[in-house]
Amino acid sequence: MYGYYINNIKRFISTKLFACVARCSYAKPFVMNERKPNPLSKYLEDTGIRRADFARRLGVTRARVTQICSGGVAHLELARRIETETEGKIPVDAWLDAPAEAAQ
Numbered sequence: 001m002y003g004y005y006i007n008n009i010k011r012f013i014s015t016k017l018f019a020c021v022a023r024c025s026y027a028k029p030f031v032m033n034e035r036k037p038n039p040l041s042k043y044l045e046d047t048g049i050r051r052a053d054f055a056r057r058l059g060v061t062r063a064r065v066t067q068i069c070s071g072g073v074a075h076l077e078l079a080r081r082i083e084t085e086t087e088g089k090i091p092v093d094a095w096l097d098a099p100a101e102a103a104q
Contacts, residue, residue: 040069079092080092
């Protein structure tokens, strides 16, 4: 019963918020789902290796490789296997949030 009113209120607020942000010259443009490119996804695309084949080499399922390519995190052992299979092109450090230099 209240869904109609709630949707209209949401639409009104988002319209007014967008108009306010659009007037601010210093505001950063709004981009949905802004993410860093995933190193494994980029590697597989560049080399032409299928996810199923790469998963078989790692000893995991294709679904797990897809999950990692979509932004999932590889645990340490899997990150080491990825580094080995990619011959060091995707180091273990690629899965850390902060660069190693910033930690020092």
